[in-house]
Amino acid sequence: MKTLNLxxxxxxxxxxxxxxxLSLGELLTQHIHGRQVMIVTNTTVAPLYLQKIKTLLTDFAxxxxxxxxxxxxxxxxSMNLIFDxxxxxxxxxxxxxxxxxxxxxxxxxxxxxxxxxxGVDFIQIPTTLLSQVDSSVGGKTGVNxxxxxxxxxxxxQPKCVLIDVDLLDTLDSKQYCAGMAExxxxxxxxxxxxxxxLQDNIHSLINRDKTLLISSVYQCxxxxxxxxxxxxxxxxxxxxxxxxxxxxxxxENTLGYGVYLHGEAVAVGMLMAAELSQLEGYLSLxxxxxxxxxxxxxxxxxxxxxxxxxxxxxQAMSVDKKAIGGNxxxxxxxxxxxxxxxxxxxxxxxxxxxxxxCQGEDYDR
Amino acid sequence: MKTLNLxxxxxxxxxxxxxxxLSLGELLTQHIHGRQVMIVTNTTVAPLYLQKIKTLLTDFAxxxxxxxxxxxxxxxxSMNLIFDxxxxxxxxxxxxxxxxxxxxxxxxxxxxxxxxxxGVDFIQIPTTLLSQVDSSVGGKTGVNxxxxxxxxxxxxQPKCVLIDVDLLDTLDSKQYCAGMAExxxxxxxxxxxxxxxLQDNIHSLINRDKTLLISSVYQCxxxxxxxxxxxxxxxxxxxxxxxxxxxxxxxENTLGYGVYLHGEAVAVGMLMAAELSQLEGYLSLxxxxxxxxxxxxxxxxxxxxxxxxxxxxxQAMSVDKKAIGGNxxxxxxxxxxxxxxxxxxxxxxxxxxxxxxCQGEDYDR
Numbered sequence: 001m002k003t004l005n006l007x008x009x010x011x012x013x014x015x016x017x018x019x020x021x022l023s024l025g026e027l028l029t030q031h032i033h034g035r036q037v038m039i040v041t042n043t044t045v046a047p048l049y050l051q052k053i054k055t056l057l058t059d060f061a062x063x064x065x066x067x068x069x070x071x072x073x074x075x076x077x078s079m080n081l082i083f084d085x086x087x088x089x090x091x092x093x094x095x096x097x098x099x100x101x102x103x104x105x106x107x108x109x110x111x112x113x114x115x116x117x118x119g120v121d122f123i124q125i126p127t128t129l130l131s132q133v134d135s136s137v138g139g140k141t142g143v144n145x146x147x148x149x150x151x152x153x154x155x156x157q158p159k160c161v162l163i164d165v166d167l168l169d170t171l172d173s174k175q176y177c178a179g180m181a182e183x184x185x186x187x188x189x190x191x192x193x194x195x196x197x198l199q200d201n202i203h204s205l206i207n208r209d210k211t212l213l214i215s216s217v218y219q220c221x222x223x224x225x226x227x228x229x230x231x232x233x234x235x236x237x238x239x240x241x242x243x244x245x246x247x248x249x250x251x252e253n254t255l256g257y258g259v260y261l262h263g264e265a266v267a268v269g270m271l272m273a274a275e276l277s278q279l280e281g282y283l284s285l286x287x288x289x290x291x292x293x294x295x296x297x298x299x300x301x302x303x304x305x306x307x308x309x310x311x312x313x314x315q316a317m318s319v320d321k322k323a324i325g326g327n328x329x330x331x332x333x334x335x336x337x338x339x340x341x342x343x344x345x346x347x348x349x350x351x352x353x354x355x356x357x358c359q360g361e362d363y364d365r
Numbered sequence: 366m367k368t369l370n371l372x373x374x375x376x377x378x379x380x381x382x383x384x385x386x387l388s389l390g391e392l393l394t395q396h397i398h399g400r401q402v403m404i405v406t407n408t409t410v411a412p413l414y415l416q417k418i419k420t421l422l423t424d425f426a427x428x429x430x431x432x433x434x435x436x437x438x439x440x441x442x443s444m445n446l447i448f449d450x451x452x453x454x455x456x457x458x459x460x461x462x463x464x465x466x467x468x469x470x471x472x473x474x475x476x477x478x479x480x481x482x483x484g485v486d487f488i489q490i491p492t493t494l495l496s497q498v499d500s501s502v503g504g505k506t507g508v509n510x511x512x513x514x515x516x517x518x519x520x521x522q523p524k525c526v527l528i529d530v531d532l533l534d535t536l537d538s539k540q541y542c543a544g545m546a547e548x549x550x551x552x553x554x555x556x557x558x559x560x561x562x563l564q565d566n567i568h569s570l571i572n573r574d575k576t577l578l579i580s581s582v583y584q585c586x587x588x589x590x591x592x593x594x595x596x597x598x599x600x601x602x603x604x605x606x607x608x609x610x611x612x613x614x615x616x617e618n619t620l621g622y623g624v625y626l627h628g629e630a631v632a633v634g635m636l637m638a639a640e641l642s643q644l645e646g647y648l649s650l651x652x653x654x655x656x657x658x659x660x661x662x663x664x665x666x667x668x669x670x671x672x673x674x675x676x677x678x679x680q681a682m683s684v685d686k687k688a689i690g691g692n693x694x695x696x697x698x699x700x701x702x703x704x705x706x707x708x709x710x711x712x713x714x715x716x717x718x719x720x721x722x723c724q725g726e727d728y729d730r
Contacts, residue, residue, distance in 0.1 A: 076441060087512035090683060115480070118507065118518045119598075142483065147452035153483045154519070233484075318455060 002218050006137065006225040008232055011157045015137060015225065017218050019210060021164040022049070022125075025056040031123055031159040034094030036061045040082055040109040041100040042069040045127050048170050053100055053125070063089040067105065071257040074104045074144045076152065082112040096121040096159070102128035102175075103135035103262065107153070110141030114156035124161040128171055129179025130263050132163045133186070133220035138228040138241075144257065148316075149249045155233055163221070165213050173299070177206065178263025180298040181244075185270060186220045188291065189243045190227075192337030194219050199290070202297045240339045243331040244269030247357075250316035254308045260301070267300035272353050277333040279349040287336050308358040310351075367583050371502065371590040373597055376522045380502060380590065382583050384575060386529040387414070387490075390421040396488055396524040399459030401426045405447055405474040406465040407434040410492050413535050418465055418490070428454040432470065436622040439469045439509045441517065447477040461486040461524070467493035467540075468500035468627065472518070475506030479521035489526040493536055494544025495628050497528045498551070498585035503593040503606075509622065513681075514614045520598055528586070530578050538664070542571065543628025545663040546609075550635060551585045553656065554608045555592075557702030559584050564655070567662045605704045608696040609634030612722075615681035619673045625666070632665035637718050642698040644714040652701050673723040675716075 001018030021027060037060045041050055046066045054062055065085045067078050086095070099109035099122060106124050113122035126136035142153020168176065183205075187195030198205070198216070205212050224241065231238040247269030251260060260268070274291045277283045292302050317328055329343045330350075366383030386392060402425045406415055411431045419427055430450045432443050451460070464474035464487060471489050478487035491501035507518020533541065548570075552560030562581075563570070569577050589606065596603040612634030616625060625633075639656045642648045657667050682693055694708045695715075 076445065080441065083510055083517060084512070087510060087516060111480075115476075115507075115517050115519050117516060118505070118520055140483070142480075145448055145452060147449070151452060151482060152448060152480050154480055155483055 002214070004218070004221050004225055006157070007229045008157060011139075011232075013158060013160050015161040015163065015221050017163045017165070017214060017221065019164065019166045019214070021162055022052050022056070022167075028053075028056055028098075028123065028125075028160075028162060029059070031121075032057075032060065032096045033121060034092075034096060036089070036091045036095035037063070037098060038082070038086055038089070038091060038095060039064045039098045039100055040067065040105060040112070041065075042067045042102075042105055044069040045101045045105070049100060049127065049167065053098065061089075063091070067108070069104075071104055071144070071252070071262060074108055074257075076143055076145075079108050079112050079143055082109070083116060086112075086116055091116075091120075093117045093120055096123060098123045098125060099136075099158075100125045100127065101131075102126065103131040106131050106136050107141050107150070108143055110139070110156055110158065111143060111153050114141055114154040119156070121159050122156075124158045125167075126161070126163060127167045129168055129176050129217075130182050131179075132165070132168070132217050133179060134182040134224065134241075136161050136163070137221050137224050138238075139232065149252060149257075157232075161221075163217060165210060165217060168208065168213070174261065175263075176208070177299040178261040178267075180205065181263035181267040181270070181295070181300055183216055183220055184291075184294055184298065185241075185243050185266065186223045188270060188274075188333065188336065189240050189331070189339035190337060191219070191223055194223075195337055199294055202294060206298060239329070239341045240331055243333075243339050244271075244273050246317055246328065246330055247272040250313050251304060251308070253316040254312045255304075255306055259306065264301050267295045267298070268302065268304055268357065271295060271302055272357055273331060274333055275356075276330070276345065276349060276353045279352065280332065280345050282332065282334050283336070290336070304357050310354050310358045313354055313358050367579070369583070369586055369590055371522070372594045373522060376504075376597075378523060378525050380526040380528065380586050382528045382530070382579060382586065384529065384531045384579070386527055387417050387421070387532075393418075393421055393488065393490075393525075393527060394424070396486075397422075397425065397461045398486060399457075399461060401454070401456045401460035402428070402463060403447070403451055403454070403456060403460060404429045404463045404465055405432065405470060405477070406430075407432045407467075407470055409434040410466045410470070414465060414492065414532065418463065426454075428456070432466075432473070434469075436469055436509070436617070436627060439473055439622075441508055444473050444477050444508055447474070448481060451477075451481055456481075456485075458482045458485055461488060463488045463490060464501075464523075465490045465492065466496075467491065468496040471496050471501050472506050472515075473508055475504070475521055475523065476508060476518050479506055479519040484521070486524050487521075489523045490532075491526070491528060492532045494533055494541050494582075495547050496544075497530070497533070497582050498544060499547040499589065499606075501526050501528070502586050502589050503603075504597065514617060514622075526586075528582060530575060530582060533573065533578070539626065540628075541573070542664040543626040543632075545570065546628035546632040546635070546660070546665055548581055548585055549656075549659055549663065550606075550608050550631065551588045553635060553639075553698065553701065554605050554696070554704035555702060556584070556588055559588075560659075560702055564659055567659060571663060604694070604706045605696055608698075608704050609636075609638050611682055611693065611695055612637040615678050616669060616673070618681040619677045620669075620671055624671065629666050632660045632663070633667065633669055633722065636660060636667055637722055638696060639698055640721075641695070641710065641714060641718050644717065645697065645710050647697065647699050648701070655701070669722050675719050675723045678719055678723050
């Protein structure tokens with residue numbers, strides 16, 4: 001087992017990464033300070049791992065909330081189910097919430113913990129590759145609004161993150177590959193060595209080689225922890241982690257949540273960001289092609305396979321949180337392994353990218 | 366105009382107290398850092414003061430949300446109306462929310478600001494006595510849940526609080542007197558001199574003498590700012606501000622929100638706390654009677670005028686946030702002007718108090 005620390009002063013916490021961690025009860029229980037524990041999970045994960053977690057918690061008063069599975073349930077209404085359960089069980093300010101699931105469960109649970117009785121403890125046990133490498137670390141929590149993704153939420157840090165890669169054994173291929181999009185993101189945005197590692201090992205990683213997987217998850221979490229420690233509230237550098245995400249949110253928003261998995265939308269979004277970076281003169285066509293190949297080898301989409309109205313897409317981009325006073329700020333690539341935030345690009349080139357991708361055309365060069 | 370500062374490091378902010386402050390545009394606009402301003406108010410306050418505020422904001426993009434008036438609308442659903450308006454207007458992270466109204470508007474707006482796009486600026490312009498002396502200062506925000514009051518919320522500080530006592534001219538007597546309950550609370554919990562001042566001047570204060578009113582509001586805000594600066598997140602001393610509130614929440618919860626105004630419920634709750642303190646041997650019967658007289662002279666209730674089932678009342682108390690692991694912690698009075706938090710009292714004496722008050726009987730000694 002490897003342990004990373006996210007350094008945030010009093011809010012610092014450990015991230016445990018390894019195999020078979022759910023057999024180590026103490027690892028979890030040392031971070032629970034009260035006697036009441038609410039496990040929040042979903043209908044897919046509950047039959048697989050809920051009982052296993054409960055056996056670690058025999059000394060506690062344990063309740064559970066099982067949410068429906070899927071991004072479309074990442075809503076205030078779902079969160080209210082958690083509050084109903086907490087209040088029915090009379091859980092007080094000393095309780096701990098455990099998020100057992102993917103990004104949706106983690107984001108809702110963290111948000112619920114941040115506002116239940118003005119804040120209670122929570123712990124992340126991510127069960128998807130996407131949540132293990134990205135969403136479980138760093139304290140961004142929230143839910144979607146019909147008019148925009150993650151529009152309602154908070155910055156709220158867990159007491160620990162317990163990443164057991166064995167939990168990925170039960171993850172279907174589509175979900176697994178979607179997670180790989182976020183793994184690739186870390187290589188692209190700040191770590192050229194890791195990008196090369198991924199290019200060399202993508203086949204084995206897609207086949208879930210556990211040793212390579214632990215290294216990769218560790219690398220992503222380390223990079224993320226490093227960035228979050230410098231900019232918890234995303235006033236600066238943390239925005240780099242949104243590489244591909246403004247496009248991805250617009251894809252999800254216009255197609256409807258769930259048509260593309262979040263990671264799939266991020267894959268296309270990163271490619272859109274890379275193509276815009278190429279048009280702006282930062283990347284070469286060859287470099288864009290390297291990204292396209294890596295995404296394709298990860299069984300991820302490189303186009304939007306449904307037609308989207310360009311006006312709707314632009315509308316969706318403009319309400320994204322990354323907008324400042326109406327100008328859309330985007331994360332672009334200065335080169336492979338070096339991202340930067342910019343609103344200083346030619347609007348017509350952004351239009352060109354949107355025109356290309358919103359046709360749903362196949363455009364392999 | 367008097368200015369108080371709430372000292373919370375980077376989160377510090379000024380509290381302006383005086384008359385005719387809404388004519389000083391700069392006072393407000395110096396605290397608005399973006400170009401987008403959302404005024405949140407209610408159907409009662411909007412016709413009185415909304416236009417006046419808007420004339421101060423001609424240099425900004427201004428939108429508004431007018432909520433229905435009343436504690437029963439302090440819900441997640443009302444908050445969602447604010448999010449709908451913010452997203453429809455495409456307000457981004459640089460926007461500022463202004464709460465123009467009483468405690469309900471302030472609590473909802475502050476909470477909405479704390480979670481819109483993971484946190485935007487907000488400003489409090491309280492229009493009721495209760496919100497001017499208590500709820501607008503200190504950063505407690507939130508909404509009610511059908512199973513408990515203020516169960517969902519956050520600690521989130523405004524950029525400034527603008528307290529114009531002239532706004533109280535339009536407040537009806539019942540609301541005004543309800544606010545006086547929170548004024549009395551400050552005297553009871555930590556300031557014997559202020560309690561004596563209130564005992565001497567309650568008649569003039571109820572008649573809204575402006576000079577006495579400004580002094581009183583200033584005193585309450587100063588006492589509150591002092592306590593909050595020491596314990597923002599209510600891990601200790603801040604709990605003293607809940608004097609009477611655990612009882613009050615149970616009254617509101619069992620009678621249904623709106624039967625008693627919050628301040629009215631607090632008045633009865635403070636008397637219940639005082640009577641329990643007397644049974645526990647801290648206060649004399651005469652001291653309890655002094656409190657009863659002061660409450661009565663403020664045109665506030667000293668009994669619960671509807672019958673409440675004792676079991677329902679106890680049930681409602683037990684889900685109050687102040688409960689820790691099942692034991693109900695209460696704020697009691699060691700003497701007049703000195704409150705303390707305790708779970709070390711005889712349950713049968715608490716039962717005795719609940720029995721007495723839940724009958725709705727008149728019990729002047």
